[in-house]
Amino acid sequence: MNVFDAVKQSVTTRQAAEMYGLRIRRNNMASCPFHNDRTPSMKVDKRFHCFGCGADGDVIDFVSRLYGISSLKAAQKTASDFGISYDSKPVKTKPKKAVCKKSDVQIYAEAEQRCFKVLSDYYHLLKKREKDYAPNMEDEIWHPLFVEALQKKSHLEYLLDILVFGEIEEKALLVMEYGKEVASLEQRISEFICREAKTGIGNSQ
The missing domain is CATH 3.90.580.10 (Zinc finger, CHC2-type domain)
Structure with missing residues (x-):
């Protein structure tokens, strides 16, 4: 197969x-x-x-x-x-059609979309952390992930507002400034979600 x-x-x-x-x-x-x-x-x-x-x-x-x-x-x-096993013999595929090179506008649009998706995912992750790791008692030491959510959630809201309602110059500047950070953040989010799903972190909070 x-x-x-x-x-x-x-x-x-x-x-x-x-x-x-x-x-x-x-x-x-x-x-x-x-x-x-x-x-x-x-x-x-x-x-x-x-x-x-x-x-x-x-x-x-x-x-x-x-x-x-x-x-x-x-x-x-x-x-x-x-972990699915399969027959690793080469699969014959149809010849690929020539793909036209993307324009600068297309490249920017994809970068902006990716930036919005990653920042939005991070924002929702922070909201989840704020709920899951909230202290149950007044004198309880705050969990680092709860602190991170409190510190960064408002700034994420500000960035997302720019990407939705801002002028094109503001959006372009944000996408350019956060390009490398978005790539790193995307990897961190993916790793955290997979780890959380496997270990059940946060379900017992």
């Missing part, structure tokens, strides 16, 4: 989405990671479909779009992360 069939038969899109940090509600709805989604508009189950931006596909399509990688790499990543 090749990697594509192995993944599709073993993992639903919902399982992969939750593994990679997407919060899904009981009605299988989640905030779409592929556009600035203020209200949950993506239905995630065996497949996924966003009623806002139209993104649609199976588990491999989801991982491919989420990480900006090819379908083959997405299938291999998912198989590796979920």
